[in-house]
Amino acid sequence: MHWLLEPGLFTNDSVRTAFLLGAMVSLVSAVVGVFTVLRAQSFAGHALTDVAMAGGAGASLAGVAPLLGFLGGGVLGAGAMDAIGVLRVKGRDIATGVVLGAATGLAALFLFLVASSSAATGSTQLILFGSVFTVEASTLPYVAGLSALVLTALVFIRRPLLLSSLSSELAAVRGVRLRWVGGAFMIMLAVSVGLSSIVIGSILSTALLIGPPASALKMSSHVTKAVSIAVGLGIAATWLGIVFAYDSYYWLPAHRGLPVSFFVVFVVVIEFSFANLAYRFHARRVAPTTSARVNVEPVGGR
Amino acid sequence: MIPLRTPSAGHEIPRTSRFCRNAVVATSLVLVGVTLSSCGSPVAISSGVIRAVGAENQYANVLAQIGGRYVSVRAIVSNPNTDPHTFEVSTRVAQLISTAQLVVQNGVGYDAFMNQLESASPSSSRDVIEVQTLEGLSNNTENPHLWYKPSTMPRVARAIAVDLTKLQPGHARYFATRLSAFSKSVNSLTVAVATFKKKYEGVRVATTEPVADYLLQALGLVNVTPFRFQADVMNGIDPSPEDIAFQQGLLTHRKVRVFLYNEQVSSPVTVSLQSLAKSSGVPIVAVYETMPTPGYDYQSWMLAEIAALTRALSTSRSTVRI
Secondary structure, X not given: OOOOOOOOOOOOHHHHHHHHHHHHHHHHHHHHHHXXXXXXXXXXXXXXXXXXXXXXXXXXXXXXXXXXXXXXXHHHHHHHHHHHOOOOOOOHHHHHHHHHHHHHHHHHHHHHHHHHHXXXXXXXHHHHHOOHHHOOHHHHHHHHHHHHHHHHHHHHOHHHHHHHHHOHHHHHHOOOOHXXXXXXXXXXXXXXXXXXXXXXXXXXXXXXXXXXXXXXXXHOOOHHHHHHHHHHHHHHHHHHHHHHHHHHHHHOOOOOOOOHHHHHHHHHHHHHHHHHHHHHHHHHHOOOOOOOOOOOOOOOOO | OOXXXXXXXXXXXXXXXXXXXXXXXHHOOOOOOOOOOOOOOOOOOOOOOEEEEEEEHHHHHHHHHHHHHHEEEEEEEOOOOOOHHHOOOOHHHHHXXXXXXXXXXXXXXXXXXXXXXXXXXXXXXXXEEEHHHHHOOOOOOOOXXXXXXXXXXXXXXXXXXXXXXXXXHHHHHHHHHHHXXXXXXXXXXXXXXXXXXXXXXXXXXXXXXXXXXXXXXXXXXXXXOOHHHHHHHHXXXXXXXXXXXXXXHHHHOOOOOEEEEEOOOEOHHHHHHHHHHHHHOOOEEXXXXXXXXXXXXXXXXXXXXXXXXXXXXXXXXXXXXX
């Protein structure tokens, strides 16, 4: 086992914090991610990562915790996108794109100001690609609280959310308030993106949001099953990523540790490739399949 | 801001290339008769102040100490609250360099922007002293903070005196006197280093960043922080968790007697190590990339660092700000 688990892996404080953070963040990302994929809002999710990036850069400039910036940025961005009309399918990409561009511009400004007016070093790496090994253990309770909040809220609105994700017309007929449900989901998406930004960085947090759920939905069309598979795949990706990054210190004679985010995204891509292969193989054997079957639970009428 | 001198109205400046125009502006200030035969333009006479630029304020300080009233010195990097490794150039800096007659810069990639700005406004009448070249160091030199090596500045000062004399041969005596005054005051630094070394040679210390490594070496202290960690902090990449744990162990088990903290290059890792040093009872000594201002010249800055180290070792007192 020595080849996989190098000495000190379980006694290292940075690694322990990273494991705990990784587990919570992958859990939230996977659950929120399944709905994001079902709602075809991957692009909105990516735009939110850019807004989170601007928030993180702003936090770095103001000297406050990056998590605060990632969250603040994401939630503001979600509000802006909602206000511009991200819920209508027509013009949704445009609203998303406009917010994305503006946010990236702001991030550029903030990062320039950080570099030219503060003693901070490594902010670009921290904000764009994440620095999970440098996160303080004192951040854990906040991440746990926010994760619990998002998951509870999601359990609360799961039925109207699912129905509106599959057919907004049907949901409207059934009395679902689309605007509310959509807005609430955008905020959950923003929080989820903010959380994963501290693990693999704002730019890459889409990978954790979309990758495992996309793989899971290839493997099962049952929503509950897909969510649990996505959670498993997400946690596997972050944990393996952390282990590989820790081990990479021993791979090269110069003891040059490689970044966690690279390994996490690498595992996510491998998982997706396998899920895709399995899906194709299965599809060929089971003859002509119908389009993805999704079990819809009845929505409480109102 | 230095007023830009333009040749007096009586002179006809031919509209030649930008190179020629810049060269004219620059040479018009040189008293010695440097003629630019290739441009064929007249050379204006101006007052006797040499325009000098120090890429970092410690070099600017030595320039001023040698040049005295015959130089007007500007420093490019001098903000004590910023990280010089991530310095961003402005047009003001470009203008300063295009009109400078003498430039002192560090080299080893620390102030690579200087080379770019110099080649952007070429001038045959600009003297550039690069400390890396002066010290005969290769581009692969790992630690660029050359000014912390006690032997560096006396050599830089001599080179400055030579170049100033070349620019204003009439004031050769003046520059020579100031050079010897500088050398004399640097002697007290040499003495302080030797006294410290005699008493504390072999004492183990930890650092966040290689800024003061050359001084620590001269003082006989043993810096047990892996250079890999220091370089990661300097270059703004995350140190590996293995190296972070090693650093934490040095502090919690008090395997080092001083923790040197680079005030100008901070990251979440350095901040958490700083508070760990505090809670573990390892005294902290602040070190800086550029000369802390106001109140210091190069020699008194270095003496203050040595005094802070002495205080940390003799009374376990931290110096969070020198």
